[in-house]
Amino acid sequence: xxxxxxxxxxxxxxxxxxxxxxxxxxxxxxxxxxxxxxxxxxxxxxxxxxxxxxxxxxxxxxxxxxxxxxxxxxxxxxxxxxxxxxxxxxxxxxxxxxxxxxxxxxxxxxxxxxxxxxxxxxxxxxxxxxxxxxxxxxxxxxxxxxxxxxxxxxxxxxxxxxxxxxxxxxxxxxxxxxxxxxxxxxxxxxxxxxxxxxxxxxxxxxxxxxxxxxxxxxxxxxxxxxxxxxxxxxxxxxxxxxxxxxxxxxxxxxxxxxxxxxxxxxxxxxxxxxxxxxxxxxxxxxxxxxxxxxxxxxxxxxxxxxxxxxxxxxxxxxxxxxxxxxxxxxxxxxxxxxxxxxxxxxxxxxxxxxxxxxxxxxxxxxxxxxxxxxxxxxxxxxxxxxxxxxxxxxxxxxxxxxxxxxxxxxxxxxxxxxxxxxxxxxxxxxxxxxxxxxxxxxxxxx
Numbered sequence: 001x002x003x004x005x006x007x008x009x010x011x012x013x014x015x016x017x018x019x020x021x022x023x024x025x026x027x028x029x030x031x032x033x034x035x036x037x038x039x040x041x042x043x044x045x046x047x048x049x050x051x052x053x054x055x056x057x058x059x060x061x062x063x064x065x066x067x068x069x070x071x072x073x074x075x076x077x078x079x080x081x082x083x084x085x086x087x088x089x090x091x092x093x094x095x096x097x098x099x100x101x102x103x104x105x106x107x108x109x110x111x112x113x114x115x116x117x118x119x120x121x122x123x124x125x126x127x128x129x130x131x132x133x134x135x136x137x138x139x140x141x142x143x144x145x146x147x148x149x150x151x152x153x154x155x156x157x158x159x160x161x162x163x164x165x166x167x168x169x170x171x172x173x174x175x176x177x178x179x180x181x182x183x184x185x186x187x188x189x190x191x192x193x194x195x196x197x198x199x200x201x202x203x204x205x206x207x208x209x210x211x212x213x214x215x216x217x218x219x220x221x222x223x224x225x226x227x228x229x230x231x232x233x234x235x236x237x238x239x240x241x242x243x244x245x246x247x248x249x250x251x252x253x254x255x256x257x258x259x260x261x262x263x264x265x266x267x268x269x270x271x272x273x274x275x276x277x278x279x280x281x282x283x284x285x286x287x288x289x290x291x292x293x294x295x296x297x298x299x300x301x302x303x304x305x306x307x308x309x310x311x312x313x314x315x316x317x318x319x320x321x322x323x324x325x326x327x328x329x330x331x332x333x334x335x336x337x338x339x340x341x342x343x344x345x346x347x348x349x350x351x352x353x354x355x356x357x358x359x360x361x362x363x364x365x366x367x368x369x370x371x372x373x374x375x376x377x378x379x380x381x382x383x384x385x386x387x388x389x390x391x392x393x394x395x396x397x398x399x400x401x402x403x404x405x406x407x408x409x410x411x412x413x414x415x416x417x418x419x420x421x422x423x424x425x426x427x428x429x430x431x432x433x434x435x436x437x438x439x440x441x442x443x444x445x446x
Contacts, residue, residue, distance in 0.1 A: 027199035029156035034196035036160030037167040054115040071123035076372035083365025096135040102128030107190035111183025154294020168280040179273030238419040247370040249412025252405035255378035267398035282333040289338035302349035309342035321402040353422025
């Protein structure tokens with residue numbers, strides 16, 4: 001019986017894909033494995049302490065959040081354009097390759113240059129990481145069968161957190177005796193991202209679409225189309241409300257991802273080695289929960305599932321905000337970790353239900369814009385609170401910073417409550433030519 005289990009799992013994975021190929025489903029999901037390695041090991045863990053090691057706690061923390069926020073700000077500005085261009089020209093995988101390389105190459109070099117150039121390389125890498133997600137998410141309807149998007153999305157997110165655990169353990173092989181990051185740490189993470197990103201480019205096949213040739217002029221003219229994208233979003237029930245709600249609920253999520261290692265070290269009192277193992281342990285909750293959230297999303301719908309996810313984050317933030325002790329922090333971290341997997345699974349599915357099929361890439365760009373705008377504001381606001389209040393009130397500054405995130409989460413929850421459930425993406429609609437170009441150049445008919 002045991003020997004048949006892997007074969008049954010493999011057949012089940014094949015049943016989630018349009019092609020019936022388990023290899024294609026796994027190859028798509030492995031990209032989540034690859035990019036979450038970067039998100040955890042570089043953004044959440046290594047870069048903040050690396051900057052403070054060379055520049056001191058105050059200056060290092062500030063410049064780290066500035067580099068992070070600037071990279072996301074630039075990406076937020078161009079996200080709708082990037083998504084709309086992929087809708088017009090087709091071939092999302094080639095865009096994914098460009099931005100994956102843009103993330104991997106600078107990451108490999110961060111540890112071998114001075115800290116100023118290292119922060120610049122980090123900003124470039126994070127820009128590439130964020131941009132690549134637009135095309136990765138937009139490929140999901142091409143890969144998954146209708147009605148199976150939640151399950152395949154859950155597999156990807158769960159594999160992502162397995163990647164977090166694996167990279168966290170391997171990371172320990174490259175640190176000093178005191179647990180501090182080294183140049184080899186960045187080399188390791190960049191290499192792991194590159195290796196596990198290969199299958200999506202080698203195995204996954206995009207469905208053919210009727211695109212038009214890429215023109216440089218289209219890219220230049222598309223800057224004026226951000227307002228048109230917003231206008232388009234307002235035509236579809238609940239879509240713009242969801243985008244606004246996403247800005248609020250992803251602010252605390254993006255902030256937590258960015259500062260979690262610094263928070264564990266400075267607010268709770270863990271050492272760098274302890275914080276790494278704590279974050280690995282909390283990630284287990286996200287791995288397990290991702291499968292459950294994906295299954296629940298297919299059964300009751302992504303909107304209702306997302307409401308449960310945001311409710312769990314509200315509880316977790318409240319616990320952290322009320323006490324800065326280790327045991328409550330670990331309990332709240334397990335809740336937040338499971339909710340983190342839930343958000344990754346459900347909100348992209350809700351976007352797919354609310355967005356018109358011919359403009360999925362464009363709307364994923366707007367979806368990314370909301371999340372990235374919050375990722376600009378959140379870490380800077382958090383850093384400002386700590387910088388202004390910590391010298392006078394000590395650790396209580398961290399409590400105030402967390403409770404400010406709780407307020408934003410509650411606002412996001414209340415906004416998303418009124419978003420409709422939307423409709424399951426049609427099996428054939430992504431193949432159909434768009435009724436109008438995603439980007440309309442001046443003089444063209446809409």
